[in-house]
Amino acid sequence: MLKLYGFSVSNYYNMVKLALMEKGLPFEEVLFFPSQTPEALAVSPRGKVPVLGVKQGFINETSVILEYIEQTQEGPALLPGDPFQRAQVLALCREIELYIELPARACFAEAFFGMPVPDAIKEKSKADLLLGIASLGRHGKFAPYVAGESFTIADLYFMYSVNLACAVGERLFGLDFLEGLAQAKALLERLHAMPNAQKVAADREAAMPAFLAMIAAKK
Numbered sequence: 001m002l003k004l005y006g007f008s009v010s011n012y013y014n015m016v017k018l019a020l021m022e023k024g025l026p027f028e029e030v031l032f033f034p035s036q037t038p039e040a041l042a043v044s045p046r047g048k049v050p051v052l053g054v055k056q057g058f059i060n061e062t063s064v065i066l067e068y069i070e071q072t073q074e075g076p077a078l079l080p081g082d083p084f085q086r087a088q089v090l091a092l093c094r095e096i097e098l099y100i101e102l103p104a105r106a107c108f109a110e111a112f113f114g115m116p117v118p119d120a121i122k123e124k125s126k127a128d129l130l131l132g133i134a135s136l137g138r139h140g141k142f143a144p145y146v147a148g149e150s151f152t153i154a155d156l157y158f159m160y161s162v163n164l165a166c167a168v169g170e171r172l173f174g175l176d177f178l179e180g181l182a183q184a185k186a187l188l189e190r191l192h193a194m195p196n197a198q199k200v201a202a203d204r205e206a207a208m209p210a211f212l213a214m215i216a217a218k219k
């Protein structure tokens with residue numbers, strides 16, 4: 001059986017978890033936190049989460065895990081078969097990760113854990129995020145899903161990265177990043193209302209107190 005290594009508060013972990021659930025695949029969750037210990041690095045070369053455990057070994061990096069699942073497992077397709085449409089979905093995922101997730105992540109410490117982030121980093125993130133969101137607005141279809149007619153892995157990136165970027169926007173910059181993107185905002189709500197997404201969210205809520213306590217202990 002597939003094993004998903006990580007923890008329920010991780011947004012990247014939750015992208016893979018929801019993909020597995022939407023495909024109706026059995027999997028085992030293995031609690032695993034990012035770490036630089038030799039034991040953790042034997043599972044995850046950069047010590048990050050998530051990792052997928054398969055018969056032959058471990059697969060890291062969310063985008064790679066999602067493509068592996070798509071190529072090897074049954075269930076509803078989360079990537080189009082047509083090469084051009086597939087490229088659009090993969091480009092949207094990459095754009096969300098590089099231009100929205102990563103600049104937002106540079107501000108997570110302050111936005112979510114009360115640990116100040118230098119102003120220069122916040123300013124750079126804000127500028128990058130505004131460009132990233134504008135790019136999403138140009139490339140996303142939101143009709144009804146991010147890449148068009150069907151639910152794809154671009155929706156996974158969208159729902160678990162853009163929501164956190166929006167929280168960063170509100171908390172640190174007093175900005176509503178999706179203000180001019182009503183369809184995107186509505187889609188975000190619809191995606192998080194999906195039954196499996198609600199289960200993922202419930203697990204996240206349940207894991208949050210212990211995670212926050214762990215962060216506080218490290219401060």
Ligand SMILES: N[C@@H](CCC(=O)N[C@@H](CS)C(=O)NCC(=O)O)C(=O)O
Pocket residue numbers: 009010011012013034035047048049050060061062063
């Ligand atoms: N590029 C990685 C990023 C994964 C990532 O940043 N995961 C976070 C948890 S949400 C993590 O492991 N952070 C610990 C660290 O960066 O050391 C992927 O796509 O899987």
